[in-house]
Structure formats: C-alpha cells, structure tokens
Amino acid sequence: MTRRHVSEDDDYHPSQAYELTAINGRNSDEKLPEDSTQDIQYDFDDRRVRSSSDSSVRSFELYTPDEERRIIRKLDRRVVTFMSFLYLLSFLDRSNIGNAKIAGLTHDLRLNDDKFEWLLTGFYITYIAFEWMILLYNYLTPHVYISLCVLAWGLIASLQSLTTSFTQMLILRLLLGVSEAAFSPGVPYYLSFFYRREELAFRAGMQVSAAPLAASFAGSLAWVITRLGQNGPLAPWRLLFLVEGFPSVLVAVVAWNVIADSPKKARFLTVRERRIAQVRLQGRKSARDVKASEEARAVVKQKVDWARIWATVKDPKCYLTALMFLNCNIAFASMPVFLPTIVREMGYTSLTSQALSAPPYLVSFVTVLLTAALSDRTQSRGPYVIFHALLASSSYLLLSLSSTLHIPNILRYLLVYPACAGFFSAITIIITWTMNNQPSSEGKGVGMTILNLVGQCGPLIGTRAFPDEDAPFYGRGMGVCAGAMGAVFILAVVLRWVLRRENLRSVRERDGRGRGRTGEEDGEGEVEGMLSGAKEQDGRFVLML
Numbered sequence: 200m201t202r203r204h205v206s207e208d209d210d211y212h213p214s215q216a217y218e219l220t221a222i223n224g225r226n227s228d229e230k231l232p233e234d235s236t237q238d239i240q241y242d243f244d245d246r247r248v249r250s251s252s253d254s255s256v257r258s259f260e261l262y263t264p265d266e267e268r269r270i271i272r273k274l275d276r277r278v279v280t281f282m283s284f285l286y287l288l289s290f291l292d293r294s295n296i297g298n299a300k301i302a303g304l305t306h307d308l309r310l311n312d313d314k315f316e317w318l319l320t321g322f323y324i325t326y327i328a329f330e331w332m333i334l335l336y337n338y339l340t341p342h343v344y345i346s347l348c349v350l351a352w353g354l355i356a357s358l359q360s361l362t363t364s365f366t367q368m369l370i371l372r373l374l375l376g377v378s379e380a381a382f383s384p385g386v387p388y389y390l391s392f393f394y395r396r397e398e399l400a401f402r403a404g405m406q407v408s409a410a411p412l413a414a415s416f417a418g419s420l421a422w423v424i425t426r427l428g429q430n431g432p433l434a435p436w437r438l439l440f441l442v443e444g445f446p447s448v449l450v451a452v453v454a455w456n457v458i459a460d461s462p463k464k465a466r467f468l469t470v471r472e473r474r475i476a477q478v479r480l481q482g483r484k485s486a487r488d489v490k491a492s493e494e495a496r497a498v499v500k501q502k503v504d505w506a507r508i509w510a511t512v513k514d515p516k517c518y519l520t521a522l523m524f525l526n527c528n529i530a531f532a533s534m535p536v537f538l539p540t541i542v543r544e545m546g547y548t549s550l551t552s553q554a555l556s557a558p559p560y561l562v563s564f565v566t567v568l569l570t571a572a573l574s575d576r577t578q579s580r581g582p583y584v585i586f587h588a589l590l591a592s593s594s595y596l597l598l599s600l601s602s603t604l605h606i607p608n609i610l611r612y613l614l615v616y617p618a619c620a621g622f623f624s625a626i627t628i629i630i631t632w633t634m635n636n637q638p639s640s641e642g643k644g645v646g647m648t649i650l651n652l653v654g655q656c657g658p659l660i661g662t663r664a665f666p667d668e669d670a671p672f673y674g675r676g677m678g679v680c681a682g683a684m685g686a687v688f689i690l691a692v693v694l695r696w697v698l699r700r701e702n703l704r705s706v707r708e709r710d711g712r713g714r715g716r717t718g719e720e721d722g723e724g725e726v727e728g729m730l731s732g733a734k735e736q737d738g739r740f741v742l743m744l
Contacts, residue, residue, distance in 0.1 A: 262475045270472050270479075274393050277467050279402045281457055282386055285349060287409035288447045289379050290535075291417050292356035293322060295443050296372075297536035298421035298556075299436040301549045307434055312667045314365050318372050319536060319662035323655060325376030330651040333385040334644050341389060342458035344381075346451050351378035353447025360433070360440040384651040387630050391643055392461055395480060396743070397578055400631040404571020407627040408564045411619065414535040415560035417443070421539075422553035511637060511645040516742075519694040520633045520646075521653035523584070526683035526690070527629065528657030529664070530591065530622040533676065535560075537665040538615065544671035545608040555612070559619045566620040567627050580632040581695035581744050584625050588687035591621025595681035602672040618680070625687055635743040636698065657683070698742040705741070 296304070296318060305315055335344060355375045362368040387403045394402055421439055428435035459465040462476035511517060538559070543552040574583050594617040597604070601611050630650070637646045660683075664676035 262478075266472075266475060267479060270468065270476050271394075271398070273467060273472070274465075274476070275402070275405075277457070277465070278393055278459060279390065279405050281454075282390065283406045283409040285345070285450070285454065286383060286386055286406050287413040287416070288349070288450060289352060289383050290410045290413040291443055292352055292447065293375065293379060294414060294535040295417050295421070295439060297539055298417055298425075298553060299439050301539050301543060301552060302421065302425050302428075302436040302439055303434050304436040307436070308362070308365055308368060310365060316663050316666070318365075318368055319532075320659060321369050322372045322376040323532065323658040323662065325373045326380040326658075327652065327655045329377050329380040330384055330655060331648060332381040333388060333648050333651065335381070336385045336389050337640070337644055341460045342455060345389075345458055346455040348378055348382035349447055349454050350451035352382070353444055353449075353451060356444030356447065357441055359444065360437040384647065384655075387634060388643060388647050391634055393459075393476070396635045397575060399634060400574040400580070400628060401568075401571040403631045404567050404574075404627045407623065407630065408567040408571075410531075410535075411560035411563035411567065411623050413560075414538075415557040415564065417535075418539065418553050418555075418557035418560070422550060422557075425550060425553060507639045507641040508645050511642045512649070514642075514646075516636055516694065516697060517633070517646050517649045518653065519690055519697065520629055521650045523629050523687045523690045523694075524626065524633075524650050524654030525657040526686045527588075527622050527626045528654055529661040529683040530595070530618070530680040531626055531661070532658030533661035533664050533680065534615075534619060534622075536662065537673075537676070540667075540670075541615075541665070541673060542612065544673075545612060559615045562616050563619045563623045567624050570624040571627050571631075574628055574631070579744060580628050580635065581691055581698075584628050584632070584691040585688055585695075587621040587624040587628075588684050588691060589621075591618050591625065592681050592684035592688060594618035594621065595677050595684060598672075599674045599677035599681055601677075602674055622680075622684060625684075632694075632743065695744050698744050702742055702744075 300315065304310065310318070352375055355371055355378060359368060359371050359375075362371065386406050387399070390402050390406070391399060420443065424439050424442055425435045428438040431438065433441070459467070462468070462480070463473050465473060465476065468476060538556045539549075539552045542555050543549055547555060570583050570587065574580055594614045597606065598611060598614050598618065600606075606614075630647075633646050633650050634643045637643045660679065664679045665673050666676075669675050
C-alpha cells in the first residue's frame with residue numbers, strides 16, 4: 200500500500216476516511232501545544248480503516264466524514280448562527296430609519312425630503328470611507344474587535360432616540376456608518392477562517408439572510424411599537440430607536456465570551472476536534488496559507504505579502520464582482536428603507552404599512568438560504584446570480600411601468616416579493632464568489648476590500664432614488680433598480696466567460712503549448728468535467744464558475 204506525503208496541492212475527499220501520522224513522532228493521544236499544528240506535517244493514507252492493533256492506535260489518528268460533519272454542525276451552530284444574529288442587529292439598526300420616518304420622525308424633527316435623504320446618504324459615506332477596516336480581522340483578536348464594534352453601534356443607535364435636530368441625527372448616522380463598516384463587510388472573510396471555499400456560500404447565505412429577516416422583524420416590531428407608543432410618554436419613533444438599538448449593547452458583553460478567534464481557539468470544540476478543524480482546511484488551502492492565517496489571527500507579527508496584494512489589486516475579476524455588488528446595493532439599500540413608504544402610498548394606513556412590509560422579507564429569507572444551499576451543492580455561482588438578477592430586474596421593470604400599464608395595487612405589492620428575493624440572493628452569491636476565486640488569504644482580504652469600497656457606492660444612488668415627489672408609483676426609482684439588476688445580469692455573464700477562459704488557459708499551460716486543436720478540445724472537456732471549478736486539480740487553483 201502506497202503512502203504519499205501531503206503537499207499543499209493535495210485534495211481531500213469527504214467520502215473517504217484518512218489516517219494522520221505525525222512525522223515528528225508524537226503519540227496521537229498526546230496533547231499538542233496550541234501552535235504546534237502549524238509545524239507538523241501529515242501523511243494521508245487513502246481508503247484505509249483504523250487498525251485494531253494497539254500500535255496502530257498509538258501511531259495513527261483517524262478522522263472520518265462523520266467526525267467532520269459533527270464539527271461543521273458545531274461551527275454552524277456556534278459561529279455562523281451567532282454572527283448572523285449580530286448581522287441581524289446591525290442591519291436592523293441601520294434600516295429602521297425607514298420605519299421611524301412614517302412613525303413621526305420627519306414631522307418631529309422638521310425634516311424635508313432632502314434632509315431625510317442626507318440622513319441615509321451620510322451613513323453610507325462613512326461606511327464606504329472605513330471599508331478598509333475589513334483588514335483588521337486579520338490582525339486584531341476577533342472576539343475583542345467584534346465585541347467593541349457591537350457595543351459602538353448599539354450605543355449610537357440608542358442615542359438616536361434622544362436627538363432633537365437634523366444636525367444631531369446626522370452626526371449619529373455618520374458614526375453609525377463607521378461602527379458598522381468595521382463589522383459587517385468583514386463577516387464573510389471571518390467565516391473563511393473556519394470553512395472551505397465550497398462550504399462558504401451557504402454560510403454567507405445564512406449571514407446575508409439575516410438582512411431580510413431583520414427587515415421583516417423591523418416591520419413587525421415597528422407595527423407593535425407604533426401601536427403601543429401612540430399614547431405613551433415617548434414618541435413612537437424614539438421608542439423604536441431605543442427598543443431596537445439598546446439590545447446590541449447587552450449582546451456585546453455576550454459576544455466577548457462567545458466569539459471564537461480561530462478553529463484552534465474554539466472552546467466549544469474538543470482538543471481533537473480543534474486539530475481536525477485545522478487540518479481539514481488544508482484540503483482546499485495551501486499549508487502556507489493556513490499557517491499564515493493562523494499566525495495573523497493569533498496576532499503574531501508577520502510580513503505582508505505585497506506581491507499577492509498587488510496581484511489582487513490588478514485582477515479584473517475583483518472589479519467585475521465589485522460592479523455587480525454596486526448595482527445590487529442600489530436595490531439592497533433602498534428597498535428596506537423605502538418599502539414602508541411605498542406600501543403606504545398604495546393606499547394603506549401607516550400602521551398597516553408597517554405590517555405589510557414584513558412578508559416580502561420572510562420570503563427573501565427562505566429564498567436566500569435555498570439559493571445558497573443549491574449553489575454549494577452544485578459548486579457553481581454564476582447561474583444563480585444570473586437567474587436572480589433577471590428575476591429582480593423583470594419585477595422592478597413591471598413596477599416602474601405600473602402607472603402606464605395600470606397595474607392594480609395588489610399586484611404591485613406582490614411584485615415586491617420576487618424583486619426582494621432576487622437582489623438579496625444575488626448579493627449572497629456575489630460575496631462568496633469573490634472569496635472563492637482568490638487562492639490566498641491576502642487575496643481574500645483585498646478582494647473583499649475592493650468589493651466593498653466599490654460596491655458600497657451603490658447605496659449613494661439607491662438612497663436618493665425614491666423622492667416623495669415621485670409618489671405614489673415611484674417609477675423613476677423602480678426604473679433605476681431595474682437597470683441596476685439588469686447590469687448585474689450582464690456582468691455575471693461576462694465574469695463567467697472570463698473565468699472559463701482562465702481555466703482553459705490554465706489547462707493549456709499545464710499540458711504544454713502547441714498541442715493544436717485536439718489538445719484545446721481536450722482542455723475544454725476537462726474544464727467542463729470539473730465541478731464548476733470547485734477544487735484544486737494537479738496543483739492548479741481552479742476558478743469557480
């Protein structure tokens with residue numbers, strides 16, 4: 200039986216069990232120092248089972264697909280669920296200003312249409328300016344950094360309930376943008392510390408699905424608060440900001456003790472499970488990348504790989520996904536804020552509008568999770584972005600023509616459902632697609648920074664696309680969103696073509712040049728046979744289509 204040394208190009212097949220032999224001669228039952236797994240090399244023996252002999256038990260350490268699935272379930276429950284909950288709180292605190300608007304905010308603070316738009320735009324100005332803070336996930340201890348972010352936005356969101364003027368509210372919205380920029384854009388990057396590239400879409404989907412869930416929760420909670428606060432000592436909009444903002448302050452204390460800095464520091468895993476959680480990442484990452492990321496998360500000073508950073512900055516794929524993200528964000532930033540107003544202009548009361556703004560987001564929540572799960576199962580990204588972009592664009596186009604086509608209000612309301620489900624789902628896959636096609640940890644960090652620096656300019660357009668003067672149909676805003684999602688459709692098709700070409704070029708470079716037409720056809724067949732670029736093959740990093 201042959202034994203092969205595990206290099207950084209080796210692949211891992213979850214359907215098999217592996218035996219791990221520590222080359223340095225340690226007993227497998229001996230507890231390793233926390234940082235020792237970075238210096239140990241492993242041998243993988245395919246398709247073997249544990250030997251019954253005592254010597255084999257001492258010499259080998261076997262982990263099975265069942266063990267791996269158990270670890271992933273623990274990570275899903277403890278890491279993804281809690282990070283999704285934090286993202287829900289952050290999205291709730293940024294978007295509830297739309298509910299506050301029809302609960303009396305604009306009347307009490309004497310805000311005209313232009314001033315209200317500045318409150319929305321101001322948040323995204325600082326949000327964009329501080330996108331670079333994504334990189335801090337790699338150099339600061341995550342549980343400390345994230346907890347401080349949660350505490351900051353919770354306090355700021357709560358203080359909005361005390362404002363008495365436009366200036367005070369604008370300052371707080373600017374500060375809220377800083378605190379949320381430090382947290383939200385980096386969450387998918389943080390999840391990549393724990394999951395392989397083909398596992399990320401569903402986990403990122405769980406995180407992004409918290410946005411429509413938060414919007415749904417905001418609508419339902421706003422209905423309750425507005426109803427209860429009508430005759431109370433506080434104006435309903437003040438009570439809304441306080442009730443939805445202050446819980447984040449309390450959760451920040453919990454976050455300090457719950458958030459794991461890395462797989463090897465996850466206290467909810469056993470010592471053995473921590474080893475497996477680290478080793479299994481080498482199935483898709485190089486040993487060098489795993490070691491580098493572990494050192495960074497342990498706040499060990501390391502040399503920045505400027506060559507990889509510069510290569511990512513010059514990579515056109517980063518800008519294609521960033522432009523898709525920009526166009527998606529035009530809809531993503533506008534609909535949760537303006538939907539209560541849009542529904543009210545369909546002829547419903549303010550109280551009923553708060554309630555009716557919730558169901559479209561519940562449908563979006565389920566759609567995002569299904570889309571992300573299917574994307575991971577099929578190991579493909581592009582087709583799902585293309586489908587959902589086309590779905591959202593078509594829905595927005597009909598909404599923009601509702602006045603001309605005399606579409607009844609009930610149908611206008613129903614068209615909001617596929618529009619929301621489309622852009623929420625597309626954003627989920629775009630974020631994951633960006634990280635999937637960067638092989639290094641530096642590439643992932645820089646790629647996410649570019650994605651957000653460019654992409655978060657979209658809300659600057661979206662937050663000004665629905666002025667009150669366009670009521671009740673808001674044809675101009677709906678048309679802008681239709682065009683934006685149409686652009687996402689085109690860019691996704693282009694990116695998929697670019698990725699396919701790069702995969703084919705990689706095949707030709709490996710097999711040698713000058714093979715002629717037959718060789719090229721063989722290369723195309725090989726790429727078509729891959730799981731949409733889901734894994735490394737023969738030492739090549741294959742791009743995910």
